[in-house]
Amino acid sequence: MSDRPNLVRGCPNPAVRQLRWTPHALDGLAEREVDQSEVEWTIRQPTERAPGRNDRTVFLRRYHDRILGQEMLLVVVAEERAEEIVIITVYKTSKFNRYLRGAD
Secondary structure (H helix, E strand, O other): OOOOOOOOOOOOOHHHOEEEEOHHHHHHHHHHOOOHHHHHHHHHOOOEEEEOHHHOEEEEEEEEEOOOOEEEEEEEEEEEOOOEEEEEEEEEEOOHHHHOOOOO
């Protein structure tokens, strides 16, 4: 979990809100071999954001996966709240065209 303090209460900026992980999201990190810092970076600096189901936000970021040795897309589904971002699930994919607008 991030040790960053909540610097601005109620701020919509993901860079200053605390992150809270659901058990499902934490399980997904291990199962999918995704580093927690990659997820945090995806939320703080996404390549793209999109609205998801049930008032959730989908954060997307291209990154180089060291385990697979190739560029992948990290997908993070979260609920954005005034004081925190709750990470619901995390997965990676190589199907850029399916998720990113204008992807190669």
